Amino acid sequence: MQVFKFGGASIKDVTGVKNLVAVLNKTGYKDTLVVVSAMGKTTNALELVVKNYFDRSNQLQSSIQDVFKFHNAILLDLFDNEKHEVFKKVSTLFNDLKVFLDRNKSPDYNFVYDQVIGFGELVSTTIISEYLNEVNIKNHFLDVREFIKTDDYYRSAKVDWEETQKRITTNFNRTQLNITQGFLGSDSNNFTTTLGREGSDYTAAIFAYCLNAQSVTIWKDVPGILNADPRYFENAQLLHRISYREAIELAFYGASVIHPKTLQPLQRKEITLFVKSFLNPEGKGTKVCKEAGLDPQIPCFIVKKNQVLISLSSLDFSYIVEENISEIFKLLHLYKMKVDVIQNSAISFSVCVDNMYQNLDSLLQHLKAKFKVTCTEDVSLYTIRHYTETAKTQMERDKKILLKQLTQETMQLVTK
Incomplete structure (x- = not known):
C-alpha cells in the first residue's frame, strides 16, 4: 500500500491536474490512496469568504463567485462536454456552501472557518476524481470526514485515533485506487473540522498508519526537502536523507515542507516518507526513514515571520519561579x-x-495584572540546525536582534 499526497501548488491549474495523471502513470497506482489539497490559493480565497461573512457582508457573494469562477474555468478546460456530471457536482458543492452561510447561527469564527474552508478540498477531489475517470484511471471517491474523526477543537482538531482506525479498517477498500481530501475530518456531530494549515500531509500519515502502508510520498514543487526555504535564503541545497528524529526537529522549528504532526505516526510504524518533485517524478527526492543522520551534514535554515515577542518581569523585582511560569503557560x-x-x-x-x-x-491584559509586560509584534524567528560559525555570522548580519539562544545543535534569533 502506498499513499500519495498532492498539495495545492501541484494542482493549481489544468496543467497541474494533467501532470498528476502523468505522475500516476509513471509511478503506477496499484494499491494506492491519493490525498489531495485545495487547488492553488483556494484556501486563501475561502478565508476571504469567511472574513466577508463576518465583516463585509456586501462583498460575500462576489467572493464566493470568484472561487466558483476559478474552479469552473478549470472544469471547462478539462472537460469537453459542459453537460458532464462533474459540473453539476461542483455547482451543488457551492450551493451547499451558500446554504450553510445563509442558515448558520453560530457566531464562533473558528467553527464557521472550518465549515467554509473544507469546501476547497471537496471541490478539488471531485474535479480530479472525475477527470481520472475521464482518462480511464478508475478510482473511488472517499469523503475523508467519514473516516477521520476528531474532537471539536476547530482549526486544529485532534484525531480520535481509536475511532479513526476502526472506520478505516472497516470501510476502506484496498483493491482500488482511492482519492480523498487532505486537511479535513469531522467531530462527533459530523461537523467539518480541520487539522491545521498544511494538514494534508498529516492526513496522508494518518491513513498510512491505519493501513500499515509501505510508504508515503508528498509531491511538491521542489526537488525534495531543502536545507532552507529558497524564498528567503539563497543557495538552498537538497537533503538526500533525513532521520525521523531530525525531520521532527526541523518540523518543530517551522520547516514548511513537512507538517509537524505528520512524522509521529510514520515513525511509530517505521513507514518511509518520500518528498519528491511532481515535475520530476522519477527523481530520488528526499527519503525520511529510520536511518540515522542527515545527508549531507549541512546547516539547515528556517524562518517564521509575523511572530510576537512577549517579555515579562515581576512588578516587585522578585524571582520568576516555577509558580509564575506555570501560571504564564496556563494563560498561553x-x-x-x-x-x-x-x-x-x-x-x-x-x-x-x-x-x-x-x-x-486579551492575553496581554491578563498578564499585565501580575507582570510588567513588553510586547513586540511582527518579529521574525530564525532557526539554524547544525549551525557553524560561518552560518551563525551570516544569520546575524544586518539584523536587530531582540533575543538569541544557542544549544549544542540549534541557534535561534528573534529579530525586528
Whole structure:
C-alpha cells in the first residue's frame, strides 16, 4: 500500500491536474490512496469568504463567485462536454456552501472557518476524481470526514485515533485506487473540522498508519526537502536523507515542507516518507526513514515571520519561579498561543509566540495584572540546525536582534 499526497501548488491549474495523471502513470497506482489539497490559493480565497461573512457582508457573494469562477474555468478546460456530471457536482458543492452561510447561527469564527474552508478540498477531489475517470484511471471517491474523526477543537482538531482506525479498517477498500481530501475530518456531530494549515500531509500519515502502508510520498514543487526555504535564503541545497528524529526537529522549528504532526505516526510504524518533485517524478527526492543522520551534514535554515515577542518581569523585582511560569503557560494555553521560543532569567521571562487565533490583546491584559509586560509584534524567528560559525555570522548580519539562544545543535534569533 502506498499513499500519495498532492498539495495545492501541484494542482493549481489544468496543467497541474494533467501532470498528476502523468505522475500516476509513471509511478503506477496499484494499491494506492491519493490525498489531495485545495487547488492553488483556494484556501486563501475561502478565508476571504469567511472574513466577508463576518465583516463585509456586501462583498460575500462576489467572493464566493470568484472561487466558483476559478474552479469552473478549470472544469471547462478539462472537460469537453459542459453537460458532464462533474459540473453539476461542483455547482451543488457551492450551493451547499451558500446554504450553510445563509442558515448558520453560530457566531464562533473558528467553527464557521472550518465549515467554509473544507469546501476547497471537496471541490478539488471531485474535479480530479472525475477527470481520472475521464482518462480511464478508475478510482473511488472517499469523503475523508467519514473516516477521520476528531474532537471539536476547530482549526486544529485532534484525531480520535481509536475511532479513526476502526472506520478505516472497516470501510476502506484496498483493491482500488482511492482519492480523498487532505486537511479535513469531522467531530462527533459530523461537523467539518480541520487539522491545521498544511494538514494534508498529516492526513496522508494518518491513513498510512491505519493501513500499515509501505510508504508515503508528498509531491511538491521542489526537488525534495531543502536545507532552507529558497524564498528567503539563497543557495538552498537538497537533503538526500533525513532521520525521523531530525525531520521532527526541523518540523518543530517551522520547516514548511513537512507538517509537524505528520512524522509521529510514520515513525511509530517505521513507514518511509518520500518528498519528491511532481515535475520530476522519477527523481530520488528526499527519503525520511529510520536511518540515522542527515545527508549531507549541512546547516539547515528556517524562518517564521509575523511572530510576537512577549517579555515579562515581576512588578516587585522578585524571582520568576516555577509558580509564575506555570501560571504564564496556563494563560498561553487559555489564549491558544503556539510557543516557539522560551528564555528566562532570575527576574524575567520571554516567549516568542504565534498569534494564530488573534487573542493577543486579551492575553496581554491578563498578564499585565501580575507582570510588567513588553510586547513586540511582527518579529521574525530564525532557526539554524547544525549551525557553524560561518552560518551563525551570516544569520546575524544586518539584523536587530531582540533575543538569541544557542544549544549544542540549534541557534535561534528573534529579530525586528
